[in-house]
Amino acid sequence: MITLDLNLIAAHLEGLEETIIHRLIDRAQFASNPDAYRPGHSGFRGAGxxxxxxxxxxxxxxxxAAFARYLVPEERPMHHDLPPPRREAQLPTTPLEIDDMDRVNVTPQIVRGYLEFLPRLCDVGPGDDGQHGSSVEHDVLAIQAIARRVHYGALYVAESKYRSARDLYAPLLAAGNREEILRTITRPEVEERILRRVSQKVDYVQATINTAVRRKIDREVVLGLYRDLIIPLTKEGELRYLFNRRVTGSSDSRSGTP
Amino acid sequence: MITLDLNLIAAHLEGLEETIIHRLIDRAQFASNPDAYRPGHSGFRGAGxxxxxxxxxxxxxxxxAAFARYLVPEERPMHHDLPPPRREAQLPTTPLEIDDMDRVNVTPQIVRGYLEFLPRLCDVGPGDDGQHGSSVEHDVLAIQAIARRVHYGALYVAESKYRSARDLYAPLLAAGNREEILRTITRPEVEERILRRVSQKVDYVQATINTAVRRKIDREVVLGLYRDLIIPLTKEGELRYLFNRRVTGSSDSRSGTP
Structure with missing residues (x-):
């Protein structure tokens, strides 16, 4: 059984930060290359x-999808018409109480927000270094790391908070009081701690970078990504989870606090 | 034109070190999962x-291959029956003097060496955490980063060295004196510097890791990978490049020193 201990969930989210930072640094080695994002400019035959x-x-x-990635709750895809898994994967029992994980899927917002953020990451401006293939390869890896963090937080943090304060959430959900729920799930001191820690990590992991051979990224840029995209979308996902959580049936009759 | 300045080539190789280290750290978050490498245990339908x-x-x-990666000289694939590119990619003119880049392809040795090295990287022993999909996903990313470093070095360092000492190399190549060429391309002081720098980086990029939430890798393990696999295979690739370099025709009649 996957844990619903909020401290362990927070620890897992913390452990995902390095991967996000590493992949952003890898992407930042290339120019922003706007043509790689222009419809109809892929250079692919028959790509319309x-x-x-x-x-x-x-x-x-x-x-x-063939490797069964999207059977994992926190791995949400951008596309909804993907081929079925070719692989039988063993997954641990989930403590989540939702019928369709894709009700929580905020991947479209992640992709949109990431692409808007990209010119700040590749801060040489709207340059083109011809490395379009490498750029989009690293974009996709970065987006996957961000999406994993957002959806893991959305699903498990929301279920954990709900179980520890069922009497608080149930009436708010019944009344559809989105605003008050958002206020209740928001913990400004935790958000501050995350932002401080992430921006410190950006500097630490780059401490030995030889800037003559490798481009450095700005801690403020990553801080902005967390503040304006990752944290708000995690909370948006939490809201979606709570509003789509199963409220009736035997699965909800379990003890309220884990 | 891509540079043949040995200092700039060395700088590019240095810039690839962080990516290799980051990907090894990402892989080390999972157990060694030996079943993911056992033939016939993939769980894939029809995978034999x-x-x-x-x-x-x-x-x-x-x-x-569809995205034209393998048109780039230093991107060498493991498979030789891949589909043709679906994309028209613009590539810079190459200063390399070899007809078939795959004469230098040491990917099979890289894969074999990496898989032997894996249990030391995932130092919890021959454990299984069930995360087979994530493990092989990160393996492939790590292998690609290593292979890029090895082949970039093999191709450009060899051509650069050849051009700067054509009178030295040409007779050794004509005589097929592999051993003496290996001695000539070996620069122990450069190798020592790389090993020292890489092992320092392993510690620096992990300086802020909270080991309660993320597994740390040992600098000695990465040092071993560079010493026993990356550096020797780069030199093996250099030898292959030199022995397959075009020796006649107009392309060889250019000035010897860049």
Missing amino acids: GKSLFDLRLRYQEEMD | GKSLFDLRLRYQEEMD
């Missing part, structure tokens, strides 16, 4: 109006 | 005697 980025995301998700 | 690792590498290379 898709961009090279669109195609890379599609290919990656088709491959990952 | 392949392992999950074999399949992931195959899928990844098929996708990358």
Whole structure:
């Protein structure tokens, strides 16, 4: 059984930060390359109006679908018409109480927000270094790391909070009081701690970078990504989870606190 | 034109070190999971005697082939029956003097060496945490980063060294004196510097890791990978490049020193 201990969930989220930072640094080694995101400029035969980025995301998700990635709750795809898994994967029992994980899927918002953020990450401006293939390859890896963090937080933090304060959440959900629920799930001191820790990590992992051979990224840029995209979308996912959580049936009659 | 300045080539190789280290750290978050490498245990329908690792590498290379990755000299695939690129990619003119880049391809040795090294990286021993899909996904990313470093070094360092000492190399090559060429391309002081720098980086990039939430890797393990696999295979690739370099024709009549 996967844990619903809020401290262990927070620890897992913390452990995902390095991967996000590493992948952003890898992407930042290339220019922003706007043509790689322009519809119809992929250079692919028969790709119609898709961009090279669109195609890379599609290919990656088709491959990952074959490997059963999207059976994992926190791995949510951008596409909804992916081929079925070719692999039988063993998954641990989930403590989540939701019938369709994709009710929580905020991948479209992650992709949109990431692409808006990209010019700040590749801070040489709207440059083109010709490395379009490498750029979109690293984009997709970065987006997957961000999406894993957002959806893991959305699902498990929401279920954990709900179970520890069922009497608080149940009436708010019944009344559809989105605003008050958002206020209740928001913990400003935790958000502050995450932002401080992430921006410190950005500097630490780059402490020995030889800037003559490798581009450095700005802690403020990553801090902005967490503040404006990752944290708000995690909370949006939490709200979606709570509003789509099973409220009747035997599964809800269990003890309220884990 | 891509540079043949040995200092700039060395700088590029240095810039690839962080990516290798980051990907090894990402892989080390999972157990060694030996079943993911056992033939016939992939869980894939119709996969015959392949392992999950074999399949992931195959899928990844098929996708990358479609995106024209293997038109880039230093990107050498493991498979030789990949589909043709679906994309028209613009590549810079190459200063390399070899007809078939795959004469230098040491990917099979890289994969074999990496898999032997894996239990030391995932130092919890021959454990199984059930995360086979994530394990092989990160394996393939790590192998690609290592292979890029090895082949970039093999190709460009060898051409650069050849051009700067054509009178030295040409007779040794004509005589097939492999041993003496190996001695000539070996620079122990450069190797020592790389090993020292890489092992320092392993500690620096992990300086803020909270070991309660994320597994740390040992600098000695990465040092061993560089000393026993990456550096020797780069030199093996250099030898292959030199022995397959074009020796006649107009392309060889250019000035000897860059």
